[in-house]
Amino acid sequence: MTEIASPHISYPRITVLGVQPGDPPFRIVEIDGAVIGEAKSFTDVLVAAAAYGIPVHDADDPAVVRWVGGDKLTWHLR
Numbered sequence: 001m002t003e004i005a006s007p008h009i010s011y012p013r014i015t016v017l018g019v020q021p022g023d024p025p026f027r028i029v030e031i032d033g034a035v036i037g038e039a040k041s042f043t044d045v046l047v048a049a050a051a052y053g054i055p056v057h058d059a060d061d062p063a064v065v066r067w068v069g070g071d072k073l074t075w076h077l078r
Contacts, residue, residue: 010063011066012062012063012064012065012066013031013032013052013054013064014029014030014031014045014048014049014054014056014064014065014066015029015030015031015033015065015066015068016028016029016030016039016045016065016066016067016068016072017029017030017068017069018068018069018070019069019070019074019075019076019077019078020038021077024040024075025040025075025076025077026038026039026040027039027040027045027075029044029045029048031048031049031052031054032052036048036052040075041075042059042072042073042075045059045065045072046059059072060072
């Protein structure tokens with residue numbers, strides 16, 4: 001196999017990690033591999049993305065946002 005024939009692996013610029021205990025619970029948000037803060041709601045993720053100039057048209061698209069330990073609706077410990 002040549003390099004050209006190998007698949008291109010891309011990573012989303014936004015990663016939202018699993019729910020952390022707190023009052024209220026929160027999720028750590030990374031952009032371009034750097035921790036930029038915590039989100040307490042889906043809206044916080046969108047605000048953070050906008051602050052870094054990243055448009056999020058489909059938060060369910062794994063090429064846009066990587067959700068670890070749940071999806072965009074998971075904001076409480078299980």
